[in-house]
Amino acid sequence: MIVNKLRELRDVKMSESDTSEIWTQEGLAKRLGVTRQTIISMEKGTYNPSLALAFKLANLFGVKIEDIFEFRGDKSES
């Protein structure tokens, strides 16, 4: 199981920048090359994105993958 801090990180970015449409779900989706639905699903948190998408997110937010995603191996694996 994987948990993430996507929503928190995005909220910070939105409050920081005045050109805020860059960090909306849609703006983020566009820059990642995915759909808004994918962002929504990720923020809801119960799924396991691809490594490529995780790398792109980390790059956009300027952090490491481990700063966004946390792996909890304990429960029913995946």
Next chain:
Amino acid sequence: MIVNKLRELRDVKMSESDTSEIWTQEGLAKRLGVTRQTIISMEKGTYNPSLALAFKLANLFGVKIEDIFEFRGDKSES
């Protein structure tokens, strides 16, 4: 596109440990909870594993995800 150092890392582990069957493709697959085919596909390199699998690998090898996988965003994205 994602490239990885899986094969090199595994080779090192195999030469280091005398109970080497732990680090064979099959041993590794078993401990990861995937099949040997998945390991082979990853070592061939042309695919994009899930974040969960990347985390498990990093844990087993005792390194960070970024030490195994490198993201090359330049080419045809994914």
Next chain:
DNA sequence: TTTAAATGTAAAGTCTACTTTACGTATAGT
């Protein structure tokens, strides 16, 4: 030279990340 362990390949099947479309709600500006 035979045997077994480790690796390689190929092809069809399953599951789920991700897409597409469409509609619904909340909020703020005019």
Next chain:
DNA sequence: ACTATACGTAAAGTAGACTTTACATTTAAA
């Protein structure tokens, strides 16, 4: 009140990660 923007939800479809099975090749030890 009306409009536009950002967010939420649901459902069916596509693509690719991962499985399953089966067989072939390499390597080293007995």
